[in-house]
Amino acid sequence: MxxxxxxxxxxxxxxxxxxxxxxxxxxxxxxxxxxxxxxxxxxxxxxGYAGGFLARDWFDEKATPLGELSFRLHRQLADQYDGQRRWGYLGSHVYSLALDDAPAGVRGEDWLLAGTSRAQAAGRRREYGNVSAPGEAVNENGTPAWMAPQTGASWDPIAGIDDCAQVEPRxxxxxxxxxxxxxxxxxxxxxxxxxxxxxxxxxxxxxxxxxxxxxxxxxxxxxxxxxxxxxxxxxxxxxxxxxxxxxxxxxxGLAGHSVLYRTPRYTKPFLNSAYGPGEQGQGKDQHISYAIYCPPTKSWTYSPEAYARLDGDGKPEIWIGGLNDNSTDLPLPNLPTDSKKLMNPARLAELRRAAVQLTGMTKPGGEAAEDDLEVVSEALCFRPVSxxxxxxxxxxxxxxxxxxxxxxxxxxxxxxxxxxxxxxxxxxxxxxxxxxxxxxxxxxxxxxxxxxxxxxxx
Ligand SMILES: Cc1cc2nc3c(=O)[nH]c(=O)nc-3n(C[C@H](O)[C@H](O)[C@H](O)COP(=O)(O)OP(=O)(O)OC[C@H]3O[C@@H](n4cnc5c(N)ncnc54)[C@H](O)[C@@H]3O)c2cc1C
Known part of the structure; x- marks a missing residue:
C-alpha cells in the first residue's frame, strides 16, 4: 500500500x-x-467536557441500529481494557425527578428524545423498581441519601444498567x-x-x-x-x-455549560447489588452510576441532568449540565480552545444553584440545601446538532x-x-x-x- x-x-x-x-x-x-x-x-x-451518558436505544429509529451497536461496543471495550478503572465505564440507574412545581406531563429527559414521539419514548421506558445498593441510605421519597430530600417531588426510575451506562468521556x-x-x-x-x-x-x-x-x-x-x-x-x-x-x-453548535463537582455525601462508589465475586469482565461491574433528569420548574428554566459517576481514578464526582443555552445565544468560536472566553457566569451560577438544590447539604427543618460542594471544573462546549x-x-x-x-x-x-x-x-x-x-x-x-x-x- x-x-x-x-x-x-x-x-x-x-x-x-x-x-x-x-x-x-x-x-x-x-x-x-x-x-x-x-x-x-x-x-x-x-x-472532553460532555456528560458521558450512554443509552442503548433512546434514539430516533433511524439511528437506533448505530446506537445499539455502539452500546455493545462500549461494554466490550470496557471489559477488554478495564474501562471501569480507566475511564469510569459503569452501568447506570436512571431517574426522572420532578419537583413539586414542575409542569405536569413534562419530563427531564424529553429533550434528549428529540426525533422520537412521546409515545415512542414512553414505550422505551421499562418498569424499574427502586434500585439502591444494599445498605444504601435513602431519603423518605426513595431518593438516595447523597441527594438532598425534595419535599413533594416525584421520583421515577426510568432505566437501569442493561440499557444505560456512563463513562468519563475525556x-x-x-x-x-x-x-x-x-x-x-x-x-x-x-x-x-x-x-x-x-x-x-x-x-x-x-x-x-x-x-x-x-x-x-x-x-x-x-x-x-x-x-x-x-x-x-x-x-x-x-x-x-x-x-x-x-x-x-x-x-x-448547540451550546451547553456544565459544572463538575464533588460532594461530601458521594465519596464511595455505589455498589452494584447484582454483582457477584469474579463477575467483572463478564458484563457486570462492581459499581454503578446514577443519572438524574429533571424537567423545567420555577427553580430552573432548563432541564438539568446530573450524572453521579467515577473519574478515571475511581474517585466519585458529579457532572451537572443540561439544555441550558440555545445556539442563537452563543456563536461557535473559531476553535474549541476559545470557548472559555465565552462562558457565561450567570449560566454557571444557575447550574450551581441546581447542583445545590439537588445535592447540597440539607439544613435541619427542611430549609433549602446549603452549598458545601467542591467545584472541580466548569466548561462550555457545543453539541453538533444536524x-x-x-x-x-x-x-x-x-x-x-x-x-x-x-x-x-x-x-x-x-x-x-x-x-x-x-x-x-x-x-x-x-x-x-x-x-x-x-x-x-x-x-x-x-x-x-x-x-x-x-x-x-x-
Ligand atoms: C454539555 C454537553 C453534554 C453532553 N453530554 C453527552 C452525553 O452525556 N452523552 C453523549 O453521548 N453525548 C453527549 N454530548 C454530545 C457529545 O459530546 C458530542 O456529540 C461529541 O462529543 C461530538 O464529537 P465530535 O468528535 O463530532 O466533535 P468535537 O468533540 O466537537 O470535536 C471536533 C474537533 O474538530 C476540531 N476542529 C475544528 N475545526 C477544525 C478544522 N478546521 N480542521 C480540523 N479540525 C477541526 C476541533 O478542534 C475538535 O477537536 C454532550 C455535549 C455537550 C455540549
Whole structure:
C-alpha cells in the first residue's frame, strides 16, 4: 500500500479518534492514518467536557441500529481494557425527578428524545423498581441519601444498567488516543486543511495544510480517503474545502455549560447489588452510576441532568449540565480552545444553584440545601446538532464536490451526533472503518445522510 492510500481524518474529537481506533485495527492502515485538528490541544471540545451518558436505544429509529451497536461496543471495550478503572465505564440507574412545581406531563429527559414521539419514548421506558445498593441510605421519597430530600417531588426510575451506562468521556478519548498512537496514527495539532486537489493517481488527493495559529511552511498529505469529522465545525471545513459543492452540510453548535463537582455525601462508589465475586469482565461491574433528569420548574428554566459517576481514578464526582443555552445565544468560536472566553457566569451560577438544590447539604427543618460542594471544573462546549436530528455518515459522490475532475480520494462525512456523540462514537468508528475498507457496514446507516442534489446522487 502506498502513502496515496492513507486516510486523513479532519477533526480529533471522539468521532475522529473512534474511526482511527477501529480502522487502525486493520494492519494495512497502521501508520497510514492522519488526524488533523485545528486546536493546539485535544479534547477541549464537546468530547472532553460532555456528560458521558450512554443509552442503548433512546434514539430516533433511524439511528437506533448505530446506537445499539455502539452500546455493545462500549461494554466490550470496557471489559477488554478495564474501562471501569480507566475511564469510569459503569452501568447506570436512571431517574426522572420532578419537583413539586414542575409542569405536569413534562419530563427531564424529553429533550434528549428529540426525533422520537412521546409515545415512542414512553414505550422505551421499562418498569424499574427502586434500585439502591444494599445498605444504601435513602431519603423518605426513595431518593438516595447523597441527594438532598425534595419535599413533594416525584421520583421515577426510568432505566437501569442493561440499557444505560456512563463513562468519563475525556478519559475514554485519552484511551483511544493512546491506542491510536501505539498503532502509528499521526496526530497533527494546530493544523487545518485549506485545499483538496487531485493527486497523481486517479484515486488519490493531496490535502494542503497550514498552521491554525502562528506561521509555518505549508505541508500536504496524500491520501485515498478523507473523513470530515469536525463536530460543529464540519460545515466550515466543508465550505473551505469544497466551496462550490451544492451539498449543504447543516450542523449547528448547540451550546451547553456544565459544572463538575464533588460532594461530601458521594465519596464511595455505589455498589452494584447484582454483582457477584469474579463477575467483572463478564458484563457486570462492581459499581454503578446514577443519572438524574429533571424537567423545567420555577427553580430552573432548563432541564438539568446530573450524572453521579467515577473519574478515571475511581474517585466519585458529579457532572451537572443540561439544555441550558440555545445556539442563537452563543456563536461557535473559531476553535474549541476559545470557548472559555465565552462562558457565561450567570449560566454557571444557575447550574450551581441546581447542583445545590439537588445535592447540597440539607439544613435541619427542611430549609433549602446549603452549598458545601467542591467545584472541580466548569466548561462550555457545543453539541453538533444536524438538521436531520441524526448523525450524518455518508460518502459524498465526486460529482457533488464542486471540484473540476473530482477530488480523487473518497470523501466522507461523519458528524452531527448532537447530544449523543459519546454514546454513538464507537459504532460510528466501526461503521466508517467498514465503509472505508469496503466491507458491508456492521449496521444499516443508509438513512443517516444529507440530501444530495438530484443530479449528483450516486
Ligand atoms: C454539555 C454537553 C453534554 C453532553 N453530554 C453527552 C452525553 O452525556 N452523552 C453523549 O453521548 N453525548 C453527549 N454530548 C454530545 C457529545 O459530546 C458530542 O456529540 C461529541 O462529543 C461530538 O464529537 P465530535 O468528535 O463530532 O466533535 P468535537 O468533540 O466537537 O470535536 C471536533 C474537533 O474538530 C476540531 N476542529 C475544528 N475545526 C477544525 C478544522 N478546521 N480542521 C480540523 N479540525 C477541526 C476541533 O478542534 C475538535 O477537536 C454532550 C455535549 C455537550 C455540549
Amino acid at each position: 502506498s502513502d496515496d492510500e492513507a486516510v486523513v481524518i479532519l477533526g480529533g474529537g471522539i468521532i475522529g479518534f473512534s474511526i482511527a481506533y477501529y480502522l487502525s485495527n486493520d494492519p494495512q492502515y497502521q501508520g497510514r492514518i492522519h488526524i488533523v485538528d485545528a486546536a493546539d490541544r485535544l479534547f477541549e471540545s464537546a468530547s 478519559r475514554l478519548c485519552e484511551f483511544l488516543l493512546a491506542e491510536c498512537e501505539k498503532r502509528g496514527v499521526s496526530v497533527h495539532l494546530n493544523t487545518r486543511a485549506t485545499k483538496v486537489a487531485k493527486g497523481t493517481t486517479g484515486r488519490a488527493s493531496v490535502v494542503e495544510l497550514e498552521a491554525t495559529t502562528g506561521s509555518s511552511r505549508p505541508t500536504s498529505l496524500s491520501c485515498s480517503n478523507i473523513v470530515v469529522a469536525a463536530g460543529c465545525w464540519t460545515p466550515r471545513v466543508w465550505k473551505t474545502l469544497f466551496p462550490r459543492s451544492p451539498v449543504e452540510v447543516k450542523i449547528d 438538521q436531520t436530528g441524526v448523525p450524518i455518515i455518508q460518502q459524498i459522490p465526486q460529482r457533488a464536490l464542486g471540484l473540476e475532475g473530482g477530488s480523487g480520494a473518497k470523501i466522507w462525512i461523519a458528524s452531527g451526533h448532537g447530544p449523543w456523540g459519546i454514546s454513538m462514537s464507537l459504532g460510528t468508528g466501526v461503521v466508517v472503518s467498514d465503509l472505508i475498507v469496503g466491507r458491508k457496514p456492521s449496521v444499516d446507516v443508509s438513512r443517516l445522510v444529507v440530501e444530495l442534489p438530484p443530479a449528483s446522487r450516486l
